[in-house]
Amino acid sequence: MLEQVKDWDDDFYEKFKPIAMGFVNEAEKCLQCGKCTGQCPAAAVTPSYNPRKIIRDLVNGNLKRVLSSVELWQCFFCSGCFSVCPMDINFPFFVFMFRLAAMNEGYGWEDVKQLEGYAEKDYLRKGITVSTFERNPEVVETIGDISKIRMEAGLPPERKVSDRGLAEINMISDLSGMTSFMKKIGGVELLDCKTCNDEQAKRCKTKPLPSKVGKIKTKLRFYNYGEPGGKAHAEA
Amino acid sequence: MADNFLEAYGKETSRDVGTRTMNYFRELFSLEMPLGRMMKMMPGMIKFATASKDTREDLFKFMPQMMPMMKQAFTGKKEE
Ligand code: SF4
Ligand code: SF4
Numbered sequence: 001m002l003e004q005v006k007d008w009d010d011d012f013y014e015k016f017k018p019i020a021m022g023f024v025n026e027a028e029k030c031l032q033c034g035k036c037t038g039q040c041p042a043a044a045v046t047p048s049y050n051p052r053k054i055i056r057d058l059v060n061g062n063l064k065r066v067l068s069s070v071e072l073w074q075c076f077f078c079s080g081c082f083s084v085c086p087m088d089i090n091f092p093f094f095v096f097m098f099r100l101a102a103m104n105e106g107y108g109w110e111d112v113k114q115l116e117g118y119a120e121k122d123y124l125r126k127g128i129t130v131s132t133f134e135r136n137p138e139v140v141e142t143i144g145d146i147s148k149i150r151m152e153a154g155l156p157p158e159r160k161v162s163d164r165g166l167a168e169i170n171m172i173s174d175l176s177g178m179t180s181f182m183k184k185i186g187g188v189e190l191l192d193c194k195t196c197n198d199e200q201a202k203r204c205k206t207k208p209l210p211s212k213v214g215k216i217k218t219k220l221r222f223y224n225y226g227e228p229g230g231k232a233h234a235e236a
Numbered sequence: 237m238a239d240n241f242l243e244a245y246g247k248e249t250s251r252d253v254g255t256r257t258m259n260y261f262r263e264l265f266s267l268e269m270p271l272g273r274m275m276k277m278m279p280g281m282i283k284f285a286t287a288s289k290d291t292r293e294d295l296f297k298f299m300p301q302m303m304p305m306m307k308q309a310f311t312g313k314k315e316e
Pocket of ligand 2: 036039040041042043051074075076077078079080081082091092
C-alpha cells in the first residue's frame with residue numbers, strides 16, 4: 001500500500017496555529033535546508049530520525065505518518081535545531097505538542113508510562129523534580145548513583161523541599177490536571193536494578209504495553225521515516 | 237497486526253486524524269471553565285488550604301480573583 005498525497009490534511013497547520021497560543025513559529029517558512037538534522041545529536045545516533053522530514057510532514061498535514069512514528073519520540077529537547085535554524089523554527093515545541101496528539105491517538109504510551117513511578121514517588125510526594133535514582137547500570141558502575149555524588153559534595157542525598165513548596169507543587173499539579181494525568185498513566189513500576197529479583201528483572205525487560213489508558217486504546221509505533229510507508233514495528 | 241502505519245489507520249485519512257487532533261487540542265487549550273473542570277481543581281485547593289496556616293491565608297487572599305471563574309463554572313455564563 002502506498003501513501004496517498006490526497007490523504008494529507010492541507011488545512012491542518014493553519015487551523016493549528018491559533019490554538020498553539022502564539023508559541024508556534026512559522027514552520028511553513030522552513031527551507032528544508034536540513035541544518036536542524038545536521039546538528040541534531042539524536043539524528044547522529046539514530047539514522048532514521050530526521051527533524052527536517054517531520055517538519056515537512058507537519059506543514060503538509062501528513063498526520064498519520066508523524067503521529068504513529070517512533071521518530072517523534074527520539075528528540076530529547078536540546079533545542080540545538082532551534083538555535084541553528086535560519087528561519088527560527090521552534091521544532092522542539094512542535095515535538096512537545098505532537099507527542100500529546102500522538103498519545104491521544106494511542107501511540108507512544110510505552111515511553112510515557114516509565115515516568116509513572118518517578119511521578120508519584122519523587123515528584124508528588126517529595127517534590128523532587130530531578131530523580132536521584134540512576135538506572136543506567138554503566139553510569140552506576142563508573143560514576144555511581146546521583147545521591148552518592150551529592151553526598152560526596154557535602155549535600156544531602158536528596159534535595160529537601162519545604163512543606164510549603166510541596167503543597168504548592170501538589171496544588172499546581174492538581175489544578176493543571178497533571179496529577180490526574182499521572183494517575184492515568186499508572187501501572188508500570190520503576191524497578192531498581194540493585195534490589196530487584198529475577199521475576200522483576202524479566203518483567204522489566206518485557207515491559208508490557210497496557211491495551212488501554214483511560215479511554216485511549218494503545219498501539220505500537222512504526223519506524224515511519226526509515227522507508228516510505230513505514231517499515232517495522234517498534235519494540236514495546 | 238498491522239505492518240505499517242497505513243494499514244494501522246486503514247480507511248482513515250490524515251484529514252480525519254487532523255480533525256480528531258484539532259478537537260483534542262481545542263479541548264486541551266480551552267480557557268473555558270466548565271463545572272467538571274472546576275470540580276477537578278477542588279482537591280488541589282483543599283489540599284493546599286489544609287497544608288498549613290500560611291498556605292490557607294495565601295489561598296484566601298487569592299479568592300477575589302478566583303470568584304469570576306467560579307461563578308462562570310457554576311452558572312455556565314461568562315461575566316462581562
Ligand atoms: S534548519 Fe530550519 S529551515 Fe532548515 S530544514 Fe530545519 S527547520 Fe527547516
Ligand atoms: S531538540 Fe530534538 S530535534 Fe532538535 S536538535 Fe535536539 S534532539 Fe534534535
